[in-house]
Every structure is written in C-alpha cells, then in structure tokens.
Amino acid sequence: MAKAHPDDEEAAASAVRRRLPAPQRRVQILAVAGDLFSREGIDESSMRKIASKAGVSPAVLYRHFADKDALLFALTESFFERLSAAMREAFATVDGPVARMRALMRTYLTFGFDNPHEYRLTFMTALPRLKRDADMKAFRQRARSGAVIEPQELTLGMHCFGMLERGISDLVAAGHTRQSNPAALTEAIWASGHGLVSLVITHDEFGWTERDALVDTAIDVMLNGLLRHP
Missing domain, CATH: 1.10.357.10 (Tetracycline Repressor, domain 2)
Structure with a gap:
C-alpha cells in the first residue's frame, strides 16, 4: 500500500483540528488561493500547495474546486x-x-x-x-x-x-x-x-x-x- 505524502497527512490533521462549515471553508480556501496566486503566481501555486496552506487535504480542496481555473x-x-x-x-x-x-x-x-x-x-x-x-x-x-x-x-x-x-x-x-x-x-x-x-x-x-x-x-x-x- 502506498505511503501517504507527509504534506497530505499534515493538511488532513489540520483540517480535523479546524473543521469549518462548507461555506466558510470555501471562503477560507479562496482567501488562501488568492494570496498565493498574487504572491507566487498561478503556475507556481499547485493545488497541493493551496490545500496545504489552507489546512485541508487535497481531497477536500477538490470537493470545493475542480482546478485552479475554478x-x-x-x-x-x-x-x-x-x-x-x-x-x-x-x-x-x-x-x-x-x-x-x-x-x-x-x-x-x-x-x-x-x-x-x-x-x-x-x-x-x-x-x-x-x-x-x-x-x-x-x-x-x-x-x-x-x-x-x-x-x-x-x-x-x-x-x-x-x-x-x-x-x-x-x-x-x-x-x-x-x-x-x-x-x-x-x-x-x-x-x-x-x-x-x-x-x-x-x-x-x-x-x-x-x-x-x-x-x-x-x-x-x-x-x-x-x-x-x-
């Protein structure tokens, strides 16, 4: 069985510690993504990095937004x-x-x-x-x-x-x-x-x-x- 990526484990643990209702989580993810896009550029801001900075797992991020264009x-x-x-x-x-x-x-x-x-x-x-x-x-x-x-x-x-x-x-x-x-x-x-x-x-x-x-x-x-x- 493949070992989970450390960043995924950390993000998932953070999400458990700070559970938010879906609308609030969406707003929080957008704030993080907007900050990363502005500071580092869109191409340099991967979905994995956005998830990590937002304190959620990639799976949670993809439930809210299909990709960076979304x-x-x-x-x-x-x-x-x-x-x-x-x-x-x-x-x-x-x-x-x-x-x-x-x-x-x-x-x-x-x-x-x-x-x-x-x-x-x-x-x-x-x-x-x-x-x-x-x-x-x-x-x-x-x-x-x-x-x-x-x-x-x-x-x-x-x-x-x-x-x-x-x-x-x-x-x-x-x-x-x-x-x-x-x-x-x-x-x-x-x-x-x-x-x-x-x-x-x-x-x-x-x-x-x-x-x-x-x-x-x-x-x-x-x-x-x-x-x-x-």
Missing part, C-alpha cells in the same frame, strides 16, 4: 460582487446624472486602489486566462443587436460595466455630452479609469500625489473631456 473564476466573481455592491450603492444614493457619474467613477477608482492584489489578479491575470473578455464581447454584440438579455446570463463583471454604461446613457439622454455614442463613451471612461488604477497599483514607487487629490483630478479630467460646456 478557483480563479470564483475569485473574480467575489471581486466583482463586492465592486458591484459598491457601485449599486453609489448609483442609488446620488441624484442627477453628472453627480451620479462622478460617484460611480470615484467608487471604481477607490475600490481598485483599496484592493490592489485582487484588482491585479482579476484584470491582469484571471480574465485573460479564463477568456472572460470573449464572453463580454459576445454579450455586448448581442445587446447592440437588440437581443433580449436574460438576467441570469449576466456575470457580475457585466453588471459592473453595465452600471457605467447606464450612467453614461443618462448623461447622453440629458444632453450633457458632446458626443452621443454611449458605448464608445463608456469604453473610453472605463479605459481611462482602469489605466489609472493599473498604473498606480503596479508602480507604487513612482511617488504618486495624495490619493484623494489624484482621484478628484482624474475625474475632472475625464468628465471635462466628456461633458458639453456652455
């Missing part, structure tokens, strides 16, 4: 769930299309700055690896063609982008914008915000100015290029 998918959904909740709150608590757009942009930028590891993992690693951009492209093509999109078809990332698009559409409908193409305007605004977050969290040694001032200035620059002026 872990990545769950991590991106968790990230977008929190971002979506923050953006929904901003959308619902501010009146007026211009003020609402400012609030949405501030929420997006601040969330990215506050969650640099998760932001980097989601946008720079997980989405390309999981080919989620292809899903977004197909969804947007269907939406532009007038096809009916059922709520259950939308990923949480699509919800986040959709809120930006709705905010831009409200600006266009109110006659506040110099251009009238909501899709192009939304893409330009998101690309600008995403670019700023990506630069700041990747090059923190640059010596960026105080964050609130940077966020205020970035929003002013983006909106000044978007809005119609008297």
Whole structure:
C-alpha cells in the first residue's frame, strides 16, 4: 500500500483540528488561493500547495474546486460582487446624472486602489486566462443587436460595466455630452479609469500625489473631456 505524502497527512490533521462549515471553508480556501496566486503566481501555486496552506487535504480542496481555473473564476466573481455592491450603492444614493457619474467613477477608482492584489489578479491575470473578455464581447454584440438579455446570463463583471454604461446613457439622454455614442463613451471612461488604477497599483514607487487629490483630478479630467460646456 502506498505511503501517504507527509504534506497530505499534515493538511488532513489540520483540517480535523479546524473543521469549518462548507461555506466558510470555501471562503477560507479562496482567501488562501488568492494570496498565493498574487504572491507566487498561478503556475507556481499547485493545488497541493493551496490545500496545504489552507489546512485541508487535497481531497477536500477538490470537493470545493475542480482546478485552479475554478478557483480563479470564483475569485473574480467575489471581486466583482463586492465592486458591484459598491457601485449599486453609489448609483442609488446620488441624484442627477453628472453627480451620479462622478460617484460611480470615484467608487471604481477607490475600490481598485483599496484592493490592489485582487484588482491585479482579476484584470491582469484571471480574465485573460479564463477568456472572460470573449464572453463580454459576445454579450455586448448581442445587446447592440437588440437581443433580449436574460438576467441570469449576466456575470457580475457585466453588471459592473453595465452600471457605467447606464450612467453614461443618462448623461447622453440629458444632453450633457458632446458626443452621443454611449458605448464608445463608456469604453473610453472605463479605459481611462482602469489605466489609472493599473498604473498606480503596479508602480507604487513612482511617488504618486495624495490619493484623494489624484482621484478628484482624474475625474475632472475625464468628465471635462466628456461633458458639453456652455
């Protein structure tokens, strides 16, 4: 009979000592996997290493997640769930299309700055690896063609982008914008915000100015290029 791997025995013993309900165990495994993926990279983070760090046996890990891509998918959904909740709150608590757009942009930028590891993992690693951009492209093509999109078809990332698009559409409908193409305007605004977050969290040694001032200035620059002026 094959002898058990020492790491497996240690992980199994730890799991017995710290039994958690399945939902809590899932959250704990995701936290460990996200930390390992961010610090060591996906290719260097084996399922065995994730199980060991989480204090569970490989069998327990595989009961929750089939592979690393399943872990990545769950991590991106968790990230977008929190971002979506923050953006929904901003959308619902501010009146007026211009003020609402400012609030949405501030929420997006601040969330990215506050969650640099998760932001980097989601946008720079997980989405390309999981080919989620292809899903977004197909969804947007269907939406532009007038096809009916059922709520259950939308990923949480699509919800986040959709809120930006709705905010831009409200600006266009109110006659506040110099251009009238909501899709192009939304893409330009998101690309600008995403670019700023990506630069700041990747090059923190640059010596960026105080964050609130940077966020205020970035929003002013983006909106000044978007809005119609008297």
